Amino acid sequence: MRAGGGGIVVRFTLNGREVEVTTRPNATLLDLLRNELKILSVRRGCETGECGMCTVLVDGLPVRSCLMLAPQVDGRSVTTVEGVGDPERLHPVQEAFVEAGAVQCGFCTPAMVLTAKALLDRDPNPDERTVKEAILGVLCRCTGYAKIVRAVRLAAERVAGGVRE
Amino acid sequence: MLPEFEYHRPASLEEAVRLLSELGPDAKVIAGGTDLVVKMRAGLVSPRHVVDLSRLTEIRFIRDEGDRLKIGAGTTLWEIENSREVARGVPVLREAVEEMASWHVKTTATIGGNLCNASPAADAAPPLMVHDATLVVVGPEGRREVPIGEFFTGPGQTVLGVGEILAEVVVPKMRRGQGAAFEKLTVREGALSIASAAALVEISGGRFVDARVALGAVAPTPIRALKVERALKGRPATREILRSASREAKADIKPITDVRGSREYREEMSVVLVRRALERAVERAGGAWA
Structure with missing residues (x-):
């Protein structure tokens, strides 16, 4: 397939729903989510792959949406924090973030929650080092990370019923 | 955009x-x-x-x-x-x-x-x-x-x-008898290398029968440290020989000064990284110091 300066149709699954959007080939996944689909929980941060604010899950794994071209998600499954829980039924990770006080300004929170969810989906019982390695790609300038790490381990405890020391 | x-x-x-x-x-x-x-x-x-x-499953x-x-x-x-x-x-x-x-x-x-x-x-x-x-x-x-x-x-x-x-x-x-290790110097985990070194050694009869060393971020391309390798091959696997061979790294590299480190710092640290990588490689090869 090829597409020039005009439009390109991208079909993918967004938070469990099939979507079809016409975008431009030079749009990043971040541009597509924010500009076309108005999903503003996906933050525009450094746009150079350093800060991790634009994290989304693609086929369950965390990626930098600022470094992925929009046409590259064609046929794939994208999850933003809207697909993780809702105010009435929070995901255990979200509950734990509230309970542990792991949210301050909130700018990095969607990226942190998505990263934590992806981690617990593949490792329900991560030790502290594993949690720190997983969130290393998401900067938080408020919390100093201690409460975020605690929240992820609290969520693991809830989900798996125990954590390693 | x-x-x-x-x-x-x-x-x-x-x-x-x-x-x-x-x-x-x-x-x-x-x-x-x-x-x-x-x-x-x-x-x-x-x-x-x-x-x-990115979709080519054949690669x-x-x-x-x-x-x-x-x-x-x-x-x-x-x-x-x-x-x-x-x-x-x-x-x-x-x-x-x-x-x-x-x-x-x-x-x-x-x-x-x-x-x-x-x-x-x-x-x-x-x-x-x-x-x-x-x-x-x-x-x-x-x-x-x-x-x-x-x-x-x-x-x-x-x-x-x-x-x-x-x-x-x-x-x-x-192969059996070989050991290898990687060392990286960086400001924090996950960041770009200021300098890096990999070593692979094979020890038999108390000697380095093979020694290969490569460095990153200290030359226009990643490079093999051939002078270090020559100073090891065929020689007894002692800490002294390993240490003096590591110093040859300075002659193998051509580092520049940039935001991540100065030329001088990279020169000194290359020696350290090569030594550490070699030491760990020897231990992994079976730890048979002569």
């Missing part, structure tokens, strides 16, 4: 080669995008065509072939880090990949991309160099094999011609 370009998604490697040959030097290949998109955003490159290889594999491992160029760093075949056969590559970037980058960044971007600090390169890996390149003229030591020609430069694609990396596996 990025600068405008035309997007192409070939369905096969063959189609990709044909497309790249037709489009010529105005086309760039994208896989994970973790280097290309950053460069496009910074205005360092502005290709008229971008050819997406995304890890295959154990007895005494060697074949890794498709489109294999992500995350897949390499989690591969049992890599952990067993080329553990020093896994060690280097573990220390590269963040999880979020490794899920899309590929080993082929790391090599073709040809940064002097490409961390996948030193481990593959001490393993004497061979790179399989496909292009309009067919298929050719390039020893990894001949692949890089300068910062951001490789031997790849128009229409050529790096398809796979063939890595001889570690």
Whole structure:
């Protein structure tokens, strides 16, 4: 397939729903989510792959949406924090973030929650080092990370019923 | 938005080669995008065509072939880090990949991309160099094999011609009696190397029967430290000989001063990194100090 300066149709699954959007080939996944689909929980941060604010899950794994071209998600499954829980039924990770006080300004929170969810989906019982390695790609300038790490381990405890020391 | 370009998604490697040959030097290949998109955003490159290889499953594999491992160029760093075949056969590559970037980058960044971007600090390169890996390149003229030591020609430069694609990396596996290790100096975990070193040794009868050392971020390309290697081969495996051989690293490298470190700092630290990598490699080879 090829597409020039005009439009390109991208079909993918967004938070469990099939979507079809016409975008431009030079749009990043971040541009597509924010500009076309108005999903503003996906933050525009450094746009150079350093800060991790634009994290989304693609086929369950965390990626930098600022470094992925929009046409590259064609046929794939994208999850933003809207697909993780809702105010009435929070995901255990979200509950734990509230309970542990792991949210301050909130700018990095969607990226942190998505990263934590992806981690617990593949490792329900991560030790502290594993949690720190997983969130290393998401900067938080408020919390100093201690409460975020605690929240992820609290969520693991809830989900798996125990954590390693 | 990025600068405008035309997007192409070939369905096969063959189609990709044909497309790249037709489009010529105005086309760039994208896989994970973790280097290309950053460069496009910074205005360092502005290709008229971008050819997406991220869907080509034929270059995304890890295959154990007895005494060697074949890794498709489109294999992500995350897949390499989690591969049992890599952990067993080329553990020093896994060690280097573990220390590269963040999880979020490794899920899309590929080993082929790391090599073709040809940064002097490409961390996948030193481990593959001490393993004497061979790179399989496909292009309009067919298929050719390039020893990894001949692949890089300068910062951001490789031997790849128009229409050529790096398809796979063939890595001889570690043998009994060998040990290897990777050392990296960086300001924090996941950041770019200020300097890095990989070492692979084989010890028999208390002697270094083989010693291979490669360094990153201390020359225009990742390089083998041939003077260090010569100072080890055939000599007794003692700490003293290892230490004095490590000092030869200064004569093997050509570091520059940049934001990450000065030339002098890189020179001194290269010696330290080579020594540490060699010491750990010897221990892993069975720890038989003479």
